[in-house]
Each structure stands twice: as C-alpha cells, then as structure tokens.
Amino acid sequence: MLEGVRDAVRKFLRSSADYETSVNMFVKELQKTLIKSDVNVRLVLQLTRRIKERALKEKPPPGASRRDWFIKIVYEELANLFGGDVEPDVKPKKIPWVIMMVGVQGSGKTTTTGKLARFYKVRGYRVALVAADTYRPGAKDQLRQLAERVGVLFYTEPGDDAVGIAKRGVEWAKKKGAEIIIVDTAGRHRKEADLLKEMEDIAKEINPDEVMLVIDASIGQQAKPLAETFHKTTPIGSIVITKLDGTAKGGGALSAVAVTGAPIKFIGTGEKLDELEVFKPKKFVARILGL
Amino acid sequence: ELDLKKLEPILEEYVLLLTEADVAYEVAEELIEKFKERLKGKKIRRGEDEKKIIEDALREAIYDLINIPGPDLVEEAKKAKAEGRILKIMFMGVNGVGKTTTIAKVAYMLKKAGITPVLAAADTFRAGAVEQLKQHAERIGVPIVTKPYGSDPAAVAYDAIEFAKARGFSVVLVDTAGRMHVDVDLMNELRKVARVIEPDYKILVLDALTGNDAVEQARFFDEAVGVDGVILTKVDADAKGGAVLSVAATIKKPILYLGIGQGYEDLIRFDPSWFVERLLGE
Ligand SMILES: Nc1nc2c(ncn2[C@@H]2O[C@H](COP(=O)(O)OP(=O)(O)OP(=O)(O)O)[C@@H](O)[C@H]2O)c(=O)[nH]1
Ligand SMILES: Nc1nc2c(ncn2[C@@H]2O[C@H](COP(=O)(O)OP(=O)(O)OP(=O)(O)O)[C@@H](O)[C@H]2O)c(=O)[nH]1
Ligand SMILES: [K+]
Ligand SMILES: [Mg+2]
Ligand SMILES: [Mg+2]
Numbered sequence: 177m178l179e180g181v182r183d184a185v186r187k188f189l190r191s192s193a194d195y196e197t198s199v200n201m202f203v204k205e206l207q208k209t210l211i212k213s214d215v216n217v218r219l220v221l222q223l224t225r226r227i228k229e230r231a232l233k234e235k236p237p238p239g240a241s242r243r244d245w246f247i248k249i250v251y252e253e254l255a256n257l258f259g260g261d262v263e264p265d266v267k268p269k270k271i272p273w274v275i276m277m278v279g280v281q282g283s284g285k286t287t288t289t290g291k292l293a294r295f296y297k298v299r300g301y302r303v304a305l306v307a308a309d310t311y312r313p314g315a316k317d318q319l320r321q322l323a324e325r326v327g328v329l330f331y332t333e334p335g336d337d338a339v340g341i342a343k344r345g346v347e348w349a350k351k352k353g354a355e356i357i358i359v360d361t362a363g364r365h366r367k368e369a370d371l372l373k374e375m376e377d378i379a380k381e382i383n384p385d386e387v388m389l390v391i392d393a394s395i396g397q398q399a400k401p402l403a404e405t406f407h408k409t410t411p412i413g414s415i416v417i418t419k420l421d422g423t424a425k426g427g428g429a430l431s432a433v434a435v436t437g438a439p440i441k442f443i444g445t446g447e448k449l450d451e452l453e454v455f456k457p458k459k460f461v462a463r464i465l466g467l
Numbered sequence: 468e469l470d471l472k473k474l475e476p477i478l479e480e481y482v483l484l485l486t487e488a489d490v491a492y493e494v495a496e497e498l499i500e501k502f503k504e505r506l507k508g509k510k511i512r513r514g515e516d517e518k519k520i521i522e523d524a525l526r527e528a529i530y531d532l533i534n535i536p537g538p539d540l541v542e543e544a545k546k547a548k549a550e551g552r553i554l555k556i557m558f559m560g561v562n563g564v565g566k567t568t569t570i571a572k573v574a575y576m577l578k579k580a581g582i583t584p585v586l587a588a589a590d591t592f593r594a595g596a597v598e599q600l601k602q603h604a605e606r607i608g609v610p611i612v613t614k615p616y617g618s619d620p621a622a623v624a625y626d627a628i629e630f631a632k633a634r635g636f637s638v639v640l641v642d643t644a645g646r647m648h649v650d651v652d653l654m655n656e657l658r659k660v661a662r663v664i665e666p667d668y669k670i671l672v673l674d675a676l677t678g679n680d681a682v683e684q685a686r687f688f689d690e691a692v693g694v695d696g697v698i699l700t701k702v703d704a705d706a707k708g709g710a711v712l713s714v715a716a717t718i719k720k721p722i723l724y725l726g727i728g729q730g731y732e733d734l735i736r737f738d739p740s741w742f743v744e745r746l747l748g749e
Contacts, residue, residue, distance in 0.1 A: 395677065
C-alpha cells in the first residue's frame with residue numbers, strides 16, 4: 177500500500193547528508209506531515225520515536241544497505257499506524273445484521289445511515305432503519321425522508337424514550353423480515369454522561385452485531401479521547417470517515433483505529449445518498465501523507 | 468538577556484502544545500516564530516523565573532492575536548429596532564458544525580432581550596432541515612419563513628425580509644445549508660443569497676473539534692463570501708478550541724460567541740482572556 181512512501185523515503189535518503197542526519201531530517205518532515213493531517217500528536221511522537229530508535233539500533237541483514245533497511249522500517253511502522261492494508265469486508269456475517277450508529281454531534285450519522293441503507297439495498301438486502309435520536313429537533317423527520325428516498329423500511333415513535341424506540345424498532349424490523357437493521361442514535365460527546373449512559377442502555381437492549389463509529393474528516397486532536405470513551409461505553413466494531421470531499425485529511429480517524437482496533441469500512445464523499453465508498457487503505461495513506 | 472538558542476527546545480514544545488489544543492500546525496509554527504522575535508533582547512533579572520517570563524509573554528502574544536473586537540448582536544438588534552430598520556444576519560459554514568442550532572440559540576437570546584427575530588429556513592436541501600428549524604421556532608416562539616425543499620435559498624431569505632418588513636420585525640436570521648468550502652457551485656449559491664439580501668453580518672460557524680482544516684474553512688468562506696465574525700460551537704466537547712487562533716491568524720475576524728451545549732442557553736460571549744487561560748492554563 178505504501179509504494180508512494182517508499183519513493184518518498186528513497187528520494188529523501190538520496191541526499192548527501194550522513195545517515196543519521198538524513199534519518200533525523202526525514203523523521204521531522206514525517207512528523208509535520210502527519211500532524212498537519214490531524215493524526216494525534218502523541219501517536220505521531222510515538223511513531224517517530226520508534227522509527228528513529230530502530231533506524232539507529234537495528235543492523236540491516238547482510239547484503240542490505242542501511243538506507244534500504246530504513247525504508248523497510250518506515251514502511252512497517254506506517255502500515256502499523258494505518259491498521260494494515262486489507263480492504264474491509266462489508267458483507268454481513270449473519271442475517272439479520274444489526275448495526276448501531278454512534279458518534280459526536282454533526283459527524284454524519286443520520287446521513288450515513290441513509291447511505292448505508294442504499295448501499296445494502298442495491299446489493300439485494302432487505303433493509304430497515306430505526307430512528308432513535310430523540311434529542312435533535314427534526315432528527316426523526318430527517319431519517320424518515322432518507323428512508324423514503326431510498327425505499328426501505330422505517331420505524332420510529334413519538335416521544336423521547338430512545339432505548340424503547342430502538343428496542344421495539346429492531347424487534348419490528350426483524351418481524352418484517354429485514355436482513356440489515358440500522359439504528360440511528362443521537363450525537364453525543366465524552367462529557368455528556370447521561371447521553372453516554374443512554375448509548376450503553378440502547379446497546380444492552382438491542383445487542384448490535386456492529387457498532388459503527390462515525391468520524392468527521394475534519395476532527396482534530398479530540399478524536400482520540402472521543403473514540404476511547406465511545407469504545408469503553410460500547411465496543412466499536414467499525415469506523416466510517418465522513419466529509420472526505422472537503423480539504424480535511426482525516427487523520428483523526430487513525431486515532432480511532434489505534435484505540436479501538438476497529439477497521440475503517442466506509443468513507444463519505446458528499447451529501448448525496450450514493451456518495452459512500454468502501455474504504456481503500458492505499459488511497460487514504462496517500463491522502464494523509466500528501467503523496 | 469534570554470538565550471534564544473537555549474530556549475529552542477522549549478519553543479518547539481510550545482508548537483506541539485498548541486497543536487495538541489487544535490491550533491493548526493502552520494499557525495502554531497508561525498506564531499512561535501513571531502514570538503521568538505518578541506523575546507529577542509528581553510532581559511531577565513537574576514532570580515527571575517525564566518519559564519514564567521516566557522509563558523507570560525506567550526499569553527500576551529496570543530491575547531493580542533485574538534483580541535479582535537466584534538459586535539454584540541443584542542446591542543445591534545436594539546439599535547436596528549430603534550432606527551426602524553432590519554438587522555439581517557446570515558449564518559454559514561461546512562456541514563454539521565451547528566449552524567441551525569446556533570441560530571436557535573441566537574433567536575432565544577434576542578427574544579429574551581425583548582426582540583423577536585424572524586427565522587429564514589434557507590436550507591432547502593438537507594433532509595429534515597426545514598422541520599428542524601421549524602421545531603426550534605415553535606419551541607422558542609418566533610416566526611419562521613419556509614419554502615418547499617428544492618426552492619431557491621435566496622428566495623427564502625428574500626421572503627423572510629419582506630415578511631419582517633410587512634409585520635414590523637427588526638431582525639432576520641438566515642439559516643443556510645451546510646456546504647464544503649471547496650464546492651464552487653454551492654459557494655456561488657451562498658454568494659447569491661448574500662447579494663440578494665445584503666446581510667449586515669455574515670457569520671461563519673465553526674466546530675471547536677476541528678483541527679487543521681479550520682484554516683481552510685475560514686480562508687475559503689472569507690474569500691468567497693466574506694466573513695464578519697465567527698461562532699465556535701461544541702466547546703463543551705472538551706475541545707480546547709485552538710481553532711480560535713487558526714481563525715484569528717488566518718482571516719483576522721472576531722470570534723463573537725461560543726456554543727457550549729445543545730440547550731438554548733448554551734451560548735456565551737467570547738472572552739479572549741478566558742480563552743487564553745483555557746488554552747495555556749493548568
Ligand atoms: N459534504 C459532505 N457532507 C456530509 C457527508 N456526510 C454527512 N454530511 C453532511 O453533514 C451534515 C451532518 O450530517 P448528519 O447526518 O445530520 O449528522 P449526525 O451525526 O446525524 O448529526 P446529529 O444527529 O446532530 O449528531 C449534514 O449536512 C450532512 O448532509 C459527507 O460525506 N460529505
Ligand atoms: N454539544 C454541543 N452540540 C452542539 C452545539 N451546537 C450544535 N450542536 C449539535 O450539533 C449537531 C449539528 O447541529 P446543526 O445545528 O444541525 O448543524 P448544522 O451546521 O446546521 O448542520 P447542517 O445544516 O446539516 O450543515 C446537533 O446535534 C446539535 O445539537 C454545541 O455547542 N454543543
Ligand atoms: K463537525
Ligand atoms: Mg443525526
Ligand atoms: Mg443546518
């Protein structure tokens with residue numbers, strides 16, 4: 177996945193400076209690039225410290241030059257940061273498959289719920305959406321309109337019993353023969369204890385097969401603590417990065433990968449329902465590293 | 468005299484500290500670079516704490532950068548009312564930052580001050596956008612002007628102003644659809660709204676959780692439409708809000724208010740000294 181990196185490192189190491197100076201210069205540049213892409217500063221420092229240590233300590237195997245060995249080290253450490261280079265499996269592992277959407281306010285949960293409905297419907301699945309955001313005015317209308325546009329089953333109730341709506345919605349959808357059931361929840365952040373408790377309660381009641389964390393590409397350093405708190409409350413199974421059609425690089429999502437171990441499955445590239453793509457690690461690495 | 472060479476590692480630490488608070492990297496770097504100039508030739512007396520002197524100087528530098536006076540919207544509304552004209556405020560920003568919610572909070576603030584604003588639902592694109600603003604209007608008890616989805620946003624804004632004129636309201640708050648700053652067509656659409664209604668204030672709404680992209684958002688909106696002031700939302704999400712610095716350094720426009728929760732009361736005036744404390748304080 178990192179051919180581009182390989183080239184960049186190679187070019188850099190072609191400089192006439194001695195090995196240690198070249199390594200230091202490279203590491204500094206890498207730090208800058210990653211921080212500008214919103215990768216968590218602590219993660220970046222850990223990564224570059226490790227690269228430097230290995231570069232100065234490890235002896236290349238016979239026949240390999242130190243500079244070639246350095247390329248391999250950088251490659252390995254970056255692959256580690258990005259969570260490997262396998263494309264995600266987006267097929268449900270069983271039927272029915274219940275997905276619970278979570279994320280901070282405005283990250284794109286409801287829109288992504290609509291996009292996922294379309295994605296799976298097009299692939300032949302019977303899909304149901306459950307609107308369990310009882311906080312944001314108009315949230316249920318928003319999801320209802322998206323469900324109508326896509327043409328999938330839709331459930332909600334008036335009132336503010338989010339846990340009850342989610343529970344009855346999933347039961348209803350199962351009875352209707354839905355194969356993929358997606359529950360949209362309210363936005364919340366890590367200081368909203370009541371809302372986190374609610375999220376935990378919803379998960380307890382519906383027992384989701386996959387909790388999907390929706391991350392805005394523009395989020396900065398708070399991505400890490402945010403993902404940590406969410407993961408502690410309801411273990412995260414997968415990640416979606418939204419709004420990659422803007423100028424933000426999306427490095428915040430890497431913090432979520434690092435602290436949850438969950439793979440990035442989809443990316444959002446626009447507001448429209450078909451603007452959802454299966455995540456491609458290669459493309460993303462190139463974006464973050466500015467290659 | 469301060470030995471700048473010796474201070475280099477400390478200053479580099481500051482760059483990281485600022486980026487960790489979500490100040491855009493290029494802004495943090497430049498700020499510290501300029502800060503170095505300020506430190507040049509600074510004398511310290513024996514027994515004085517060097518680190519404290521530097522930190523105080525940094526506080527000062529940041530304060531100077533962000534201390535840009537901006538209008539108090541309640542005062543502006545009162546003035547408009549007294550003069551019998553209509554204060555037109557347009558809100559804009561990228562998707563999901565909190566524009567609609569912020570309008571509701573501003574409407575609530577004005578209503579509490581005795582001035583009832585008219586809301587214009589000029590987001591005719593996003594699913595549920597009209598219903599969202601309508602529910603806010605009902606809860607707060609202010610009039611709202613809407614048109615069907617797909618209508619021209621400029622026409623909605625225009626109608627709201629006509630409505631306000633006809634009924635004697637003195638403030639119109641225009642909600643617009645979220646859009647990516649790099650989407651040329653949508654930015655032109657926003658320009659058209661501004662051209663048609665000639666707002667007194669064009670307010671950029673920015674999410675405090677934003678990292679480096681704050682610079683891009685501020686720059687593009689300011690270039691395409693013009694920004695008169697900024698409101699930073701979701702500050703309650705434990706965000707340090709370094710975007711304040713990114714904005715001040717990039718477009719030199721004032722931060723007017725901070726959003727600190729989802730309730731109508733959760734809007735406070737921006738106070739530069741409070742912010743410096745939050746950014747650098749323990
Ligand atoms: N440009 C762009 N906009 C997006 C994308 N995904 C979502 N949006 C927009 O982001 C805004 C917020 O999306 P929502 O789906 O309402 O976000 P949410 O997480 O459900 O918000 P809350 O329920 O309030 O927490 C809307 O304007 C969406 O149209 C994307 O990939 N690209
Ligand atoms: N915690 C917190 N949430 C906020 C704040 N301001 C807005 N929100 C939430 O952010 C989410 C998005 O807010 P909206 O007002 O719909 O954002 P918008 O910019 O109008 O979104 P689009 O019109 O889709 O672009 C909602 O869930 C709001 O409740 C704030 O200051 N703090
Ligand atoms: K956001
Ligand atoms: Mg939502
Ligand atoms: Mg809105």
